[in-house]
Amino acid sequence: xxxxxxxxxxxxxxxxxxxxxxxxxxxxxxxxxxxxxxxxxxxxxxxxxxxxxxxxxxxxxxxxxxxxxxxxxxxxxxxxxxxxxxxxxxxxxxxxxxxxxxxxxxxxxxxxxxxx
Amino acid sequence: xxxxxxxxxxxxxxxxxxxxxxxxxxxxxxxxxxxxxxxxxxxxxxxxxxxxxxxxxxxxxxxxxxxxxxxxxxxxxxxxxxxxxxxxxxxxxxxxxxxxxxxxxxxxxxxxxxxxxxxxxxxxxxxxxxxxxxxxxxxxxxx
Numbered sequence: 001x002x003x004x005x006x007x008x009x010x011x012x013x014x015x016x017x018x019x020x021x022x023x024x025x026x027x028x029x030x031x032x033x034x035x036x037x038x039x040x041x042x043x044x045x046x047x048x049x050x051x052x053x054x055x056x057x058x059x060x061x062x063x064x065x066x067x068x069x070x071x072x073x074x075x076x077x078x079x080x081x082x083x084x085x086x087x088x089x090x091x092x093x094x095x096x097x098x099x100x101x102x103x104x105x106x107x108x109x110x111x112x113x114x115x116x
Numbered sequence: 117x118x119x120x121x122x123x124x125x126x127x128x129x130x131x132x133x134x135x136x137x138x139x140x141x142x143x144x145x146x147x148x149x150x151x152x153x154x155x156x157x158x159x160x161x162x163x164x165x166x167x168x169x170x171x172x173x174x175x176x177x178x179x180x181x182x183x184x185x186x187x188x189x190x191x192x193x194x195x196x197x198x199x200x201x202x203x204x205x206x207x208x209x210x211x212x213x214x215x216x217x218x219x220x221x222x223x224x225x226x227x228x229x230x231x232x233x234x235x236x237x238x239x240x241x242x243x244x245x246x247x248x249x250x251x252x253x254x255x256x257x258x259x
């Protein structure tokens with residue numbers, strides 16, 4: 001079983017579709033390159049909104065965080081927005097300690113994230 | 117008593133467990149979580165220690181080509197995790213300053229220092245040892 005599985009969907013919601021990337025498992029230095037490829041591919045499609053669902057993520061380290069921050073920078077440059085949804089406690093704490101939550105909005109659920 | 121900063125590991129208590137890793141950090145994290153719970157750390161602080169050890173062990177993967185070792189032990193007062201690898205950290209202040217949130221590196225050791233009660237770091241040409249302490253009686257906790 002893979003340590004980290006990613007799934008990607010385009011969700012039609014009201015007027016504006018958004019890209020939803022769901023991360024399940026553990027995201028660390030050993031799979032951050034794979035995560036980067038997944039996010040780069042989605043960012044390249046230039047969605048307006050990219051929501052990363054963290055509810056299934058048991059662990060995230062700083063390598064995975066850097067990949068997400070990188071995607072956020074790219075999205076920002078092309079006028080899009082990244083949002084994070086429903087991190088578990090350890091992941092939420094890490095986002096807080098690094099102040100990444102000041103750069104990327106963190107929501108309690110995907111539906112809240114999609115409502116902006 | 118403060119353990120001495122360098123080796124040998126005279127402060128290690130009985131029942132220390134040793135684990136060698138090269139790429140499987142998930143196994144490292146599972147081991148730390150299990151032992152931290154057994155020692156009596158709260159779930160939140162056990163997860164803090166897991167993050168600290170994982171970030172430190174990730175540096176082994178990033179900066180060396182050889183395996184690292186993890187030693188875990190605990191006594192009545194604290195749980196200690198020690199990571200040793202062949203890497204060298206030349207900056208004595210590594211991880212002591214908060215990197216900007218959008219920095220493309222440098223969060224690892226900083227996180228380690230944030231979540232642990234005490235971090236000892238020794239590094240020379242023969243390698244780096246990082247000892248991470250978590251008190252079993254955090255300040256303010258009911259006795």
